[in-house]
Amino acid sequence: MRLSKEARRAALQAYLRENPFVTDEALAEHFGVSVQTIRLDRAALGIPEMRDRVRAVAERLFQNVTSLAEEEFIGTLVALELDRRAASTLTITPVHTFRRSRIARGHVLFAQANALAIAVAPAPAALTRRAEIDYLAPVTLGDTVEAVATVVERPKPNRRVVRVEGAVGGKPVFTGVFRVALLRAEEFTGEAEGMGRAHRR
Amino acid sequence: MRLSKEARRAALQAYLRENPFVTDEALAEHFGVSVQTIRLDRAALGIPEMRDRVRAVAERLFQNVTSLAEEEFIGTLVALELDRRAASTLTITPVHTFRRSRIARGHVLFAQANALAIAVAPAPAALTRRAEIDYLAPVTLGDTVEAVATVVERPKPNRRVVRVEGAVGGKPVFTGVFRVALLRAEEFTGEAEGMGRAHRR
DNA sequence: GGCGAATTTAGCACCAGGTCATAAGCGGCG
DNA sequence: CGCCGCTTATGACCTGGTGCTAAATTCGCC
Known part of the structure; x- marks a missing residue:
């Protein structure tokens, strides 16, 4: 096994903190698992899909600028x-x-x-x-x-x-x-x- | 005609500058035209789709998270x-x-x-x-x-x-x-x- | 009022990047 | 052996688009 489930999920959290704008497909490749597994992980961790992550970042930062x-x-x-x-x-x-x-x-x-x-x-x-x-x-x-x-x-x-x-x-x-x-x-x-x-x- | 083509396009540019995260559908409603017209306008003005706009904002500002x-x-x-x-x-x-x-x-x-x-x-x-x-x-x-x-x-x-x-x-x-x-x-x-x-x- | 061109709208096929639900495969182990 | 946890696959559906074609509408002008 490449990484235990828990280890992978921890790594996933950390990785996404640094690179918030990656797709599930890229994540799957990065961790050597299937896209579905990544989706399960995100669901378990309560991490929204990439588009939502991008939008959240954009809106939060845009607020600062545009307030x-x-x-x-x-x-x-x-x-x-x-x-x-x-x-x-x-x-x-x-x-x-x-x-x-x-x-x-x-x-x-x-x-x-x-x-x-x-x-x-x-x-x-x-x-x-x-x-x-x-x-x-x-x-x-x-x-x-x-x-x-x-x-x-x-x-x-x-x-x-x-x-x-x-x-x-x-x-x-x-x-x-x-x-x-x-x-x-x-x-x-x-x-x-x-x-x-x-x-x- | 509610607004001439040129007037609408100018207004569209200005509107998007202030509200970059609006979908074509919302824009169509806002300007009282069809979604297709909005798409034509965006194409003519070289304005990318909403997801790309969001993404561009997010990426450009992400480096500056440090206030x-x-x-x-x-x-x-x-x-x-x-x-x-x-x-x-x-x-x-x-x-x-x-x-x-x-x-x-x-x-x-x-x-x-x-x-x-x-x-x-x-x-x-x-x-x-x-x-x-x-x-x-x-x-x-x-x-x-x-x-x-x-x-x-x-x-x-x-x-x-x-x-x-x-x-x-x-x-x-x-x-x-x-x-x-x-x-x-x-x-x-x-x-x-x-x-x-x-x-x- | 009529006509041609500009403008607008509509319809369809397709795409990315997901959602959700269901089902099937696999490794380990008691 | 059978079962469990984990992983993978499959298919239907969603949003917000692209690209193309075609039809409908409206404008300017005679």
């Missing part, structure tokens, strides 16, 4: 008065930190602040034109950063200057100033790009 | 002379952009620049203390950003001022100045990070 404006946010929006102020919180998890020092990476806090500056902008979309950020104290694993953005200047109808301050337990950890440009809806209607090419057969 | 924040180094390090200069490239994929505008989010470019500033620092780890970044032109989906970091000042033995310039096809898209603090190993419980190794993408 609505409020989900594009880094951190959790806790207050928003358009064109006035906004606030968010972000709890630092291991994915946000340098592995060894457990200090949050600069760009994570920048992202929280930048997202907040864009969220407070009274427009369907906004672009950052300039940012200055001062890191006052390191933020470490487990900290919850409370950030507050305040519109401090409106130099032109479509420009805003936003000050963002971040604190952990009341102690300031960063401050930043973001100059953003407001966009009207028609300024970001992208152009086609083709979905790819047909193939097969 | 932005999880990556050690944002971009691919292509050159490094410690305490002098460093360079990286970053190709903008959908995960880096706003969904509708397809413009790279500010924090993505910040992250590339910041990672580079930290990588060039001659220390096992470094922290950003202050950053200024100017966005000169929008960076869009598919662009490859070439960033170069240069150490421009060494105000103290453990401080560096790094200028980072980003360009797409030779055209500047951002410039930034990062002031970083070098850390000695004993300044945190652990060791290096920041010396980021290149990540494939």
